[in-house]
Amino acid sequence: MAGKKINPTLKMVLEFGPIVAFFAAYLKLRDQTVAIAGTEYDGFIVATAGFVPLIILTTAILWKLTGHISRMQIATVVLVVIFGGLSVWLNDDRFFKMKPTMIYLLFGGILGVGLLRGRSYLKLVMEEVMPLEDQGWMILTRRLTAFFLGLAVLNEVIWRFFSTDTWVYFKTFGLTAAIFVFFIFQGKVFSDYGIEEEDEEEEQA
Known part of the structure; x- marks a missing residue:
């Protein structure tokens, strides 16, 4: 809703x-x-x-x-x-530094379970924001699953092997920038599989 x-x-x-x-x-x-x-x-x-x-x-x-x-x-x-x-x-401080790892493992895991069932759980929460064809949702979900799991691994490396200062900068700017860049590079998926509002209206007519 x-x-x-x-x-x-x-x-x-x-x-x-x-x-x-x-x-x-x-x-x-x-x-x-x-x-x-x-x-x-x-x-x-x-x-x-x-x-x-x-x-x-x-x-x-x-x-x-x-x-x-x-x-x-x-x-x-x-x-x-x-x-x-x-x-x-x-x-x-280790518990709070592990928090992004847990978040991205959770999101990646949920999306991964959906993929194993042949479904895109991403579509369930984002369809109203950016309508795509089913094939587009599956492609985007596979990529986002791998991306989330990669961020989880990266966060573990940063907090375990680098200084607290480095982790704070990574948490504040690095993760946000990574997500922004990820969606920028999905432009072809959005253009190839995007559903125009006009098309939806025609189907409903």
């Missing part, structure tokens, strides 16, 4: 604002240590502690304004709460 339309700028702020806020908070606090109830937390953990409620709040606002939240958004918030909460509770 499609949600109500809202201002595109407001929508972008609600979707990307928490990530930008996390990045800014980390840059400000990364060299600091905060003592709470006798326990010392580094800047990364403090930034994470702020990110978790913020993404819950912005997602709730988005739901209130549009009347709709996608399954992918819900899954993302749930995993942020789980892994972000574990990082803060156990004072261990």
